Amino acid sequence: MQEERFDKAMQEIKRKYNDIPTKTSSQEIIQAVQQEKRHGKRFSLKQFSAVAATIGVFIIGGILIGSLLSGGDETSQEPVDDRGPGGNEWNSGDPDNDETGMLNVPDDVDPEDGDGQNRDEPDPSTERPAVMTKSMVLEGMEERSYDFELYESEALGFSTYLFPGMELVVDTNGNGTQGEEGVESEEEVSDFAEEVESFAFSDFYSIRVIRLHVENEVMWEDWLYDTFSRYEAEGYERFVQDRPMFEGNMQQGLYGTSDYWRYYAVLEHDHWMYFVEVNLNIEAGDGPYPIAAQVFVEELKFQ
Amino acid sequence: MLEKEERALLQQAAEGDDQAFHEIIKAYHTTVERFARQIGVREEDLQDVTQEVFIKVYRFIDKYTHGKFSTWLYSVTINVAKDFFRKQKREKEKWKKTVAEKPVMHYEDDMHLSEDGERLHDALLNLDEKYKIPIVLFYFHDATIKEIADIMRMREATVKTRLKRGKERLKACLEKGGHLDARGAF
Incomplete structure (x- = not known):
């Protein structure tokens, strides 16, 4: 009944x-499509250049700060970074390392010593300080310190540092959006995304970590x-990046719309592949978020 | 439209035939607009969302290679709608800081539904997207479990679970005569 x-x-x-x-007439849609066709891609080269210039300023700033710090200990960063002073600044690694598949890394390249960092080395998270303070100088602003908090994921077996205010959210639909409920049952995880954790600061900045058990290269390529x-x-x-966003030997790349950048990075540990997706609103490109995203990815350690 | 005819049109459109693309628009724009409305796109945004969907289809039609076209179209509509929801949320935050919030317009007032229909519609509008989208596709667009799984890129078992839970929630609202907390909406 x-x-x-x-x-x-x-x-x-x-x-x-x-x-x-129906409110929308097919003629109006056709006109809109034709207009789009005439104007080409709305995300113009000019717009891209402006963002690229901003990023360039950060890079130069990062290098300068790195140079200043190289001889001393001016930052209040606690000793969690085993790459030495300036290791977290925006000085990118090998520029050839942008879109190359991790599974295709040449045999003579050892991902564990490519940049002096051993990501896979057992590093019990208990040994990591609870807070990592990082100073940043943003364009036109005074130097400011941010306390990044240690986050340990028992479920996905990693630890890293989160930007202040960034929180774990429940991934309800495989797209990193926040849901109303607690953790979903295991059967509600998609076929490929075996395990997912999403973090959000706001709509402007969010990160998803997906851990997959990859049995073979074909499966991984299909997933990608x-x-x-x-x-x-x-x-x-x-988009092709002039320089990789994240330091270290990892597959990484950049996608974008007129509103958002989406960076991704792939890290491997044992038989697990970790796919990290950073969503960054273009308007947030001038803030601390790009560096916060770098900290998240570059500080990833696996258990 | 016959599947064979549709495939031929898509092929022609991908090769740059504008007339073929116009035919695709004519065949699907009502479905896209209706679906967008049902998953919660505001009346004032419907035209923009519908246009944006077809602009995206136009830009990426060469990337569409396999599967049912409607499945892909529904996926694109969901993603475009989500972009609008994000913008809407940002707008809402800005409005909160300045003046009173703008009322969100849905089509519910003019539907002249029965008491049960109105109650259920109200609950549906406030249902979380993870339940709302499968419910809308299943009940209003006659999509199969497999098609919903393809559209939402999830397992069929997950779709079944969401349909079941969504239905339970709606039924509960129908029984109780109340509606879900608006926080559950998009």
């Missing part, structure tokens, strides 16, 4: 929706292909 009542009401709603006249196809279906375009 209850079922019948429900079905009847749903049928009624469906009928009513179908009766609503599906992921990037999804990005493109979402309207993201792939």
Whole structure:
């Protein structure tokens, strides 16, 4: 009876929706598409140049700060970084290391000593300080310190540092959005994303970590292909980076829309692949978020 | 539109045939707009969302290679709608800081539903997206479990779970005569 009542009401709603006249005329859509065609990509080269210039300022700033720090201990950063002073600044690693597949890393390259950092070396998170203070100088602003808090994921077996105010959110739909409930049951995780944790500061800045158990290279390539196809279906375009966003031997890349940057990085530990996706609103490019994202990825340690 | 005919049109559109693309727009724009409305896009944004969906389809049509076109179209619509929800949320935050919040307009007032229909519709509008999208696709667009799984890129078992839970919530609202907390909405 209850079922019948429900079905009847749903049928009624469906009928009513179908009766609503369409607001958008096909002609208007055709005109909009033609306009798009005439104007080309809305995310213009000019716009990209402006963002690239801003990023460039950060890079130069990072290098300068790095130089200043190289001889001393001016930052209040606690000794969690085993790469020495300036290790977290925005001085990128090997520029050739942008889109190369991690599984395709040449045999003579050892991911564990490429930059003097051994990501896979057992490093019990208990030995990591609870807080890592990092100073940043943003364009036109005074130097400011941020306390990054240690985050340990028992479920996904990693630890890293989170930007102040950034919190773990429940991933409800495989897209990193926040849900109303607690952790979902295991069966609600997608086929590929075996385990997911999402972190958000705001709509402007969020990160997802996906851990996958990869049995073979083909499976991994399929997963990546599906992921990037999804990005493109979402309207993201792939951008070639002049320099890698994240330091270290890892596969990484950049996608973007007119509103968002989406960086990704791939790290491997034992038989696990970790796919990290950083979503950054273009308007947030001038803030501390790009550096916060670097800290998140570059400070990742696995258990 | 027959599947064979549709495939031919898509092929022509991907090769730059504008007329073929126009035919695709004509065939699907009502479905896109209706679906966008049902998953919670505001009336004032419907035209923009519908246009944006087809602009994205136009830009990425060469990337569409396999599967049902409608499945891909629904996925694109969900993603475009989510972009609008994000913008809407930002707008809301700005408004909160300045003047009173703008009322969100949905099409519920003019639907002239029965008491049960109104109650259920109200609950549906406030249902969390993870339940709302599968419910809308299943009940209003006659999508199969497999199609919903393809659209939402999740396992069929997950779709079943979400449909079941979503339905339970809606039924509960129907029984109680109340509606879900608006926090559960997009």
